[in-house]
Amino acid sequence: MNKRIFLLAAVMLAATLMFGFQTILADTASGNVSITNAAPTMGTVTLWNQNGADAGITLAAGSTVIVTANVTVTDTNGGGNVASATGTLYHSTSTSGESDDENIHLTNSSCVLSGVSGNDVIATCAFTMNYMALNGTWTVNMTATDLTGESVSGTDTNTVNDLAALDVTNTVIEFGSMALGANSSSPTTMIVRSQGNIQIDAIYSGTNYTCTSGTIPATNTKYGLTSVAYDSLTTGLTESPATQTGFDLGVRGVATANGADSEKNEYWGILIPTSGVSGTCSNTLTVTAVAG
Amino acid sequence: MKSAIVIITGIILILLSTPAHAVAFGASPATLTFDIGKGDSLEKTTTVSTNSPTYLGVTFSISDEIKDFITISPTSGLKTKLNEPLEITIKAKSSFFEELGSHTGTITFMTAPAGDTGSGTGSAIANGVAVKITINVGSVANSEKVTGELLHTEPKGMNLSTALVVMTIVLIALAALLFITKPKCKAKK
Numbered sequence: 001m002n003k004r005i006f007l008l009a010a011v012m013l014a015a016t017l018m019f020g021f022q023t024i025l026a027d028t029a030s031g032n033v034s035i036t037n038a039a040p041t042m043g044t045v046t047l048w049n050q051n052g053a054d055a056g057i058t059l060a061a062g063s064t065v066i067v068t069a070n071v072t073v074t075d076t077n078g079g080g081n082v083a084s085a086t087g088t089l090y091h092s093t094s095t096s097g098e099s100d101d102e103n104i105h106l107t108n109s110s111c112v113l114s115g116v117s118g119n120d121v122i123a124t125c126a127f128t129m130n131y132m133a134l135n136g137t138w139t140v141n142m143t144a145t146d147l148t149g150e151s152v153s154g155t156d157t158n159t160v161n162d163l164a165a166l167d168v169t170n171t172v173i174e175f176g177s178m179a180l181g182a183n184s185s186s187p188t189t190m191i192v193r194s195q196g197n198i199q200i201d202a203i204y205s206g207t208n209y210t211c212t213s214g215t216i217p218a219t220n221t222k223y224g225l226t227s228v229a230y231d232s233l234t235t236g237l238t239e240s241p242a243t244q245t246g247f248d249l250g251v252r253g254v255a256t257a258n259g260a261d262s263e264k265n266e267y268w269g270i271l272i273p274t275s276g277v278s279g280t281c282s283n284t285l286t287v288t289a290v291a292g
Numbered sequence: 293m294k295s296a297i298v299i300i301t302g303i304i305l306i307l308l309s310t311p312a313h314a315v316a317f318g319a320s321p322a323t324l325t326f327d328i329g330k331g332d333s334l335e336k337t338t339t340v341s342t343n344s345p346t347y348l349g350v351t352f353s354i355s356d357e358i359k360d361f362i363t364i365s366p367t368s369g370l371k372t373k374l375n376e377p378l379e380i381t382i383k384a385k386s387s388f389f390e391e392l393g394s395h396t397g398t399i400t401f402m403t404a405p406a407g408d409t410g411s412g413t414g415s416a417i418a419n420g421v422a423v424k425i426t427i428n429v430g431s432v433a434n435s436e437k438v439t440g441e442l443l444h445t446e447p448k449g450m451n452l453s454t455a456l457v458v459m460t461i462v463l464i465a466l467a468a469l470l471f472i473t474k475p476k477c478k479a480k481k
Contacts, residue, residue: 058320058321058339058341058377059320059341060318060341060342060343060374060375060377061316061317061318061319061341061342061343061421062315062316062318062342062343063316063341063342063343063374063375131316131318161320161321162320162321162322162323163318163319163320163321163322164318164319164320164322164421164422164423165316165317165318165319165320165341165421166316166317166318166419166421167314167315167316167317167343167419168314168417168419169314170314170407170417171314171405171406171407171416171417172407172408172409172410172414172415172416172417173414173415173417174409174410174412174413174414175412175413175414176412176413177412177413178413190417193316195316195317195318195343196318196320196322198322203400203420203422206415209413211413221415241400268415270413272413280409280410280411280412280413281413281414282409282413282414282415282416283415283416284405284415284416284417284418285415285416285417285418286402286417286418286419286420287417287418287419287420288400288402288419288420288421288422289317289318289322289419289420289421289422290322290398290421290422290424291322291323291424
């Protein structure tokens, strides 16, 4: 009997020690798995226009528009593993690696990462395009980089439309007080400024002057690109539009240094009739930009 | 009361059409080409824009060279201001009897004068922008032109071997016909 009890006790002790040690061993074991990094991959990059449509980009006169590009970046280590995204937007005459230029190159060094879902994350780059961004084909190059520094890039292209635009810095041309029969001994200057992305010519037309008493024909006004007295001004104003083909106002940043407005002076003079008018006289002068 | 309404309306109209300072004014695209066939039409858009913080009233004119081909919409209530560009739809249409050729002209968009000459003699300046239009009337519209390499297709007529077989059959048939219809010679007695 004692032998049986002793044997049972021995078996229980052995079992306790065996399972007990196993438990202890399990508690103290440590796993050490190293997961290698997977480089991110990129879906299709899309460069949207200023309205968020996959169509040509239309700039705004004397102002800016915002265009965006986006792409889905996939990282099999998890979408949150994508650390950053950058983008460049450049004209066909430039390359991705060149420095920024208001006419041909833009950079966004901190594009937005959003919408992490599993292994995916959406990268969105916004670019502010100013009116002088040249027309033609533009390419966006987006790069996404993960936490270990591995990166992936993709591109898309879109077209920027031509923009003819101007700003006449004067709102009026004042000839001042003049005697009957007199003409402008020195011309009045009008400044025309480019506000688009193509070279332009100017088209001029004017109404006849309405005076307190009487009228002055529009043709009594003369203009030219050189500051000279009335008699030497080259062209007479007409009621029907006339193009000054030699105006050739270039694009800011192309005809001038980056950041410097592209402007041209037009000089104006008037001949007051010898009789038939009195008081103040005014007309409307229309200055029209046209691709040239 | 009526006079007050008239004055307020006048002020609103002036504010709509007269910016207090010089502003940029432009159109994009500034050049448009329409390739259309006889009796066809095609629509494109141009966008008129400004950096004026207040609304500019906009008027337009179509040059004589193209006015018979062009309609635009909208035609009334045109206005634009900063961040509110004005989109214009331009439709070019040719009649079926139009001669083939090219027509060029402009559509000019204009603002009201921005300033007032005050008490002296002078000119109030209005801004404008002209969109160059080219209409090419062809026998076939651009969208219908065949592009890419020509496909090889079998000629609609018979090939040479078929023609020889047919000719042989015809000759045999003719010979048979002649033989059947040949008058038999009778020996004169």
